[in-house]
Amino acid sequence: MERLAETAARPLTVSAAARPLGGEIAVPGDKSISHRALMFAALARGVTRISGLLEGEDVLRTAAAMRALGADIRREGTEWVVESAGVQGFSEPSDVLDMGNSGTAARLLSGILSGLPFTCFMTGDASLRGRPMRRVTTPLSANGAVFVTRADEKLPMAIVGNGSPAPIVYRMPVASAQVKSAILLAGLNATGATRVEEPVATRDHTENMLRHFGVPVTIEADTRGGRVITLDGPARLTARDVIVPGDPSSAAFPIVAALLVPGSEIVISNVGLNALRTGLFVTLREMGADLTVVGERVEGGEPVGDLRVRAGVLRGVDVPPERAPSMIDEYPVLAVACAFAEGPSRLRGLAELRVKESDRLAATVALLTANGAAVHVEGDDMIVEGRQSGRPLGGGTVETRMDHRLAMSAIVMGLAASRPVTIDDTAFIETSFPGFVTLMNALGAGIGA
Ligand SMILES: O=C(O)C1=C[C@@H](OP(=O)(O)O)[C@@H](O)[C@H](O)C1
């Protein structure tokens, strides 16, 4: 299997934490916001300083692509500085844009490139080359761009941009912030109103950050939880500094670990609390988790706070399908929590998990099954039986399948289970959470000790 940035596979065996987890940590910057900060800063004329940027592989791919288009991007101390002449300064990259493992980078950049007057070639690693691009190529073709793809609209592909794009009007068939964002970004260079209707609200970082960079974006909520987002083009971005909060999707792993390892009490400072990202926190509280927010405040236009987590008994939960977009990346680690809970859990409406870095529905079932938990899929729902007496958890080997979230979920399982959990490859954790094992060990996890 293809390696991440030429690193060797990193297998790991994780044994139960020998003592409760304790202490205060900060998780790395939000991945979604980091991608957008680099892209929008490159689209803007002027100098943007970004603090708290996630320095994970996925985001570094976005930085490389924006450099290839013409922006100057450099690290200065703890900040990232983007200097750009704006979209007018962009020119045709002389090589293929390799988006690595990142669906967000590939989909959002496709939107930007579709409205520019040159041709680009885009590829990714074996995982990304297996993921659907039709969800963006179909709507983006309506602006006059041409996508030349492999069979089934997969990467690699050529994007023949249209420098005078038509505005797109689109009702989204899937709940996807990546698709919504791609269409809105294509609209920046179009003349007229770009309009996206989403049946269920998805993370709104694109809308928030476009406004931050001076682009008027209108958001209307409908009565059934959907939204209509409108952007009038052409619109130019003005450089503005960005503060990236800690990633709630990354915080999910130490949170679940602390809930499951008896006696634990931890604090995670400065976590993003955008309501369209916090479905896991709602769900864990429904399970009886002792999870509280202290010092909630607004920083850089996004709500943030410090999370205090105390271990305790969890009970099974029924998660409604409309909550999925607000916790889409958190299901693997939630399923681990459910395996330790009292009573069964039903996680509904998970079709989108099939098209992530791996088929996360199948891979999560495999992770739990290999470690003694009872789990099955009915349609698009996952049913996890709770902890069963006389049935020890752990003892299995987990295949990561080029998927960072599976690797971290398996580590959490190992910390909480009575028997060790082996993971075939943890290298992909670098895509979203560099330093994960070190940070868990700072809480006393004793991984690899
Ligand atoms: O817009 C984004 O930053 C993201 C949107 C989600 O994907 P979908 O849009 O495919 O749901 C999520 O899974 C991904 O990690 C980040």
Ligand SMILES: C=C(OP(=O)(O)O)C(=O)O
């Ligand atoms: C799905 C994810 O990311 P992406 O789609 O950007 O690869 C993720 O981080 O879990």
